[in-house]
Amino acid sequence: GAVVSQHPSWVICKSGTSVKIECRSLDFQATTMFWYRQFPKQSLMLMATSNEGSKATYEQGVEKDKFLINHASLTLSTLTVTSAHPEDSSFYICSARVYGGYEQYFGPGTRLTVT
Amino acid sequence: KNQVEQSPQSLIILEGKNCTLQCNYTVSPFSNLRWYKQDTGRGPVSLTIMTFSENTKSNGRYTATLDADTKQSSLHITASQLSDSASYICVVSAGGGGADGLTFGKGTHLIIQP
Numbered sequence: 001g002a003v004v005s006q007h008p009s010w011v012i013c014k015s016g017t018s019v020k021i022e023c024r025s026l027d028f029q030a031t032t033m034f035w036y037r038q039f040p041k042q043s044l045m046l047m048a049t050s051n052e053g054s055k056a057t058y059e060q061g062v063e064k065d066k067f068l069i070n071h072a073s074l075t076l077s078t079l080t081v082t083s084a085h086p087e088d089s090s091f092y093i094c095s096a097r098v099y100g101g102y103e104q105y106f107g108p109g110t111r112l113t114v115t
Numbered sequence: 116k117n118q119v120e121q122s123p124q125s126l127i128i129l130e131g132k133n134c135t136l137q138c139n140y141t142v143s144p145f146s147n148l149r150w151y152k153q154d155t156g157r158g159p160v161s162l163t164i165m166t167f168s169e170n171t172k173s174n175g176r177y178t179a180t181l182d183a184d185t186k187q188s189s190l191h192i193t194a195s196q197l198s199d200s201a202s203y204i205c206v207v208s209a210g211g212g213g214a215d216g217l218t219f220g221k222g223t224h225l226i227i228q229p
Contacts, residue, residue, distance in 0.1 A: 004158075006158075041221075041224075042221060043204065043219040043220060043221045043222060044159070044204075044219050045219075046217070091156070093158045093159075095158075102146070102147070102208065103161070103164065104217075105161075106151075106158035106159045106160070107158050108157050108158045109156065109157060109158045111156065
C-alpha cells in the first residue's frame with residue numbers, strides 16, 4: 001500500500017514552454033502533498049506544500065507564479081513549471097501524507113530537462 | 116538553524132561486507148528520525164522511522180540506531196548486496212512531523228562492488 005505515482009517520469013521541453021507534472025496517491029487519500037526539487041548530489045529541497053482544496057504554501061525563494069500547484073482532489077496534485085528555463089532543469093519529487101499521519105510517501109520523481 | 120550532517124559523503128565496499136553510515140543532527144524540537152534509500156533517478160523509499168524513545172530499529176538487513184542525547188544516528192547494513200547501491204538519506208522531523216518540519220541530510224552515496 002501507500003503508493004505514489006508521478007507522470008511523466010521524464011520530460012524534455014524547450015525554453016519558454018510550460019510543463020505539467022502530475023502526482024497521484026494510488027491507494028490512499030492524501031490531504032497534504034509536497035513538492036521537492038533535487039539537483040545532482042544534493043538533498044531534496046522543499047518547494048511547496050499543498051493541501052486539498054486550498055492554496056499551496058511556498059517556501060521562501062520559490063516563485064509561486066512560476067511553479068503553479070493545484071491540489072484539486074484527495075489523490076491528485078499537479079505542478080506546472082511555467083515559461084521554463086534551462087536553470088529549471090532538475091529532478092522533481094512529490095510526496096503525499098495521509099490526514100492525521102506523519103509518514104510521507106514519495107513518488108518516483110520526474111526528470112525535467114529544459115533545452 | 117536545523118541541520119543534518121551525514122558521513123561519509125560516499126562509500127565503496129565489496130559485496131557481502133557490512134557498513135555503517137552516520138547522521139548527526141541539530142534539530143529542535145525533535146520528533147522523529149528517518150532513513151531513506153534513494154536509487155539513482157528514483158524517489159526516496161523509507162527504511163526506518165524512529166521516535167525519541169526508540170534506540171534501535173531493524174528492517175531486514177538494515178538496522179538503525181538513535182542516540183537522542185548525543186543527537187546521532189547510524190544505519191548499519193549487513194551482508195551488503197549489489198542492490199544496496201544507492202544514496203541513503205537521513206531526515207529529521209521537528210515538531211509535528213510532515214514536510215513542514217523535515218530537515219534533509221545530503222545523503223551518503225553507497226556503491227557496492229562485486
